[in-house]
Amino acid sequence: MSYAILAASLRSAMQRRDQEAIERLIAEMQPADLAEFVQHEHTDTVLSLLQHLPLDQRAVAFGYLSVALQEELAATLTDRKLGELLQHMNADERADLFKLLDEDRQQALLHTMPRAEQENLRKLSSYEEGTAGAIMTSDYVAIPAYYDVTRALATVRDTGTHAETVYQLYCIDTDGRLLGTVSLRELILADPDSQVAELMTEEVVFVTADTAQEEVARLVARYDLLALPVINGGERLVGIVTYDDAMDVAEEEATEDMHKGMSIGKIEGGLRSASLYELYRKRVVWLVLLVFANIFSGAGIAYFEETIEAYIALVFFLPLLVDSGGNAGSQAATLMVRGMATGDVRSRDWAKLLGREVTVAIGLGLTMALAVSVVGIFRAGTEIAMVVAMSMVAIVIIGSLIGMILPFLLQRFGVDPATASAPLVTSIADASGVLIYFAIATAVLGLPV
Template sequence: MSYAVLAASLRSAMQRNDQSAISHVVSEMQPADIADFARYEPAYTVLSLLMLLPEAQRGPTFGYLETEQQRDIAEKMTDEELAKLVSSMDADERADLFHLVEPGRQPAILRQLSKRERDDLRKLASYEEGTAGAVMTSEYVAVPEDIDVAEALSLLRASAPDAETIYQIYCVDVQGRLKGAVSLRQLILAAPHLPISELMVEDVVFVTAETPQEEVSRLIAHYDLLALPVINGGERLVGIVTYDDAMDVAEEEATEDMHKGVSIGKLEGSLRSASLYELYRKRVVWLVLLVFANIFSGAGIAHFEETIEAYIALVFFLPLLVDSGGNAGSQAATLMVRGMATGDVRTRDWAKMLGREVGVALGLGLTMALAVSVVGIFRAGTEIAMVVALSMVLIVMVGSLIGMLLPFILQRFNVDPATASAPLVTSIADASGVLIYFALATAILGLPS
């Protein structure tokens, strides 16, 4: 049955407050679909729905909800209800929820967990946000390196129910240090008495618990991994980051870069739940700064007042020219920022990128100059058309080079290249365009005596 039909049936059952019908419908829905249905419902309605779910389904469903909604629901739950929810969640999501709970409630929740869950939660919650430790899970399968395949399969059967993934099994020594890895496929196909040490791959890609989460996401994508092992300072295996968590990190980082690209600070929650004040605060700083940056454009126009008075037709082409420079610069900046984010472009590549951008920008400028010169001839004559066409070439080239170089300059000074945002590049390109246009016009046309 499709999600649309199930969602309509669930809504109808909830409006009738038919708990039997609600339980029947949700039993046929995936946790992600239940979370999608609940995303726009009030917290008390979602809490009632969660309480009707089996415990095995409650934790995964809650894990799909947005952070702000999780916090609101957690505030309405008793300590006992919250502890049961924590127990039903995956280890990494459990730690995320624990961070959302008020510090005063945390000891009461910990007391109701088993010792193993309590120790595991404390460990995972201790890692700094934005690191591999904060997104890893402790629910993985590890086997000693000195056993054979039959013993490893026996251990796997015992560990599988609690593991987040069993397709990759990690091999450790007696101190718990990572020594290698073996796939489930290899175990199944290997002879039962073959030592694991002869089967495992020793050259394993891993990260430390302090590795930035964006680097973890990049490595998983680069090596096409299902999971990435995480070690501590003593090389002991402490967790894994699975590909689904890496996808969440990649989405979060991409969203943050997009916000920076239009001069918006990072939102604490979702756009839907953000307050008016937060949206205002995240947007106002750069907009005010760029207002003052645009004063340079006004100063450039004021400096060439005599040229403008002598050739008023020049004003007609001003928005067209400066916008073209800003647009070209924004395109170049976007390409460079994304290339840096994916690792396709590095700081040392700036000279190569500069040479290519000069060629591309020249081609773009000439093409756009040809198009605008036709308008210039019919609008203001051959002389002004020549000024406009030449200005277009130079403005597009300068705007493109500004957009291409600014991310490299920012990275050189340890500033996030995503800060080379479209508004910033456009403001710089606009001021440059004004100066180039009127300086050329003054030089070529001169002033009437």
């Protein structure tokens, strides 16, 4: 049964207070779907629905909830119940939830856990946010390289129950240093008396615990990995980052870049759960700054008042021209920022890309100039049409170059290129477009400056 049908049926059962139907429908739902269903319910309702799941499934569903809702639910649970939930969660999700709690609550929860799990939780929660250590899990299968295949498979059976993946196994030495990897398929098909060291691949893609999470996501995508091993300074294997966690990072980074691209700050917890004040605060700063940036456009218009008075028809084409420059610049900036984010574009490529952008911008400008010149002839005559056409070519070229160069400049000064947002590029291109348009008009029409 599809999620839409299950959700509608569950909603109906809740309205009827039919506990038997509620329990049956929740049992049919995937944990991720149940988490989506309860995301905007009252805390008491969420707890009541989650109680219908076995503890292990409840822990899985809990991991899919938003950070804000997890924090609310954790505050209502007793230390014993929260401790039980933590012990059944994946290691990385457990560490994320643990870090949301205050220090007193953390200490109380640690006392409810076995010593080995306490140490593991402390270690995972100690890594800095935004690093591989903060998103890795310790639920993996490691096999000493000197084991034979029979013993290695026995290790997989013993330790693989709670591992996030058993398809890729990690080979270590007696000190826990990463030596290589071997797939489960290779082990199953190998001679039982063969040594793991004979089967393993020694060329391993790995990261250190302090590697930026964006780099982790890039490597997982580039090499099509199910999981990426994480080592510490002594080359000891300390965890793995699974594909699904890496893709969560990629989605988060893409969302953050998109927000920056529209001059919006990072919204914690998602749009639907954000408060009105947070939405206001994340948007107001850049909008106010861009108001003052747009003053330059007004100053340009004021400077060419005499030109405008002599040829009032010029005003008709002003929005069309400056918007074209801003649009061309936004397109160029979007291409550059995305290229930088994916690694397709590097700083050293700027000269080559500059030449290509100029060529493309000339073609775009000429095409748009041809289209607008027809309007110019019918609206204001040949002379004005020529001014508009020349201005269109120049404005599109300049706007495109602003959009292309600005991300490189920001990166050069250590600022995130995504800050070269559409509003910022548009504001700069608008001011430039006004000056270019009226300067060309003044020169072509023979007016005094």
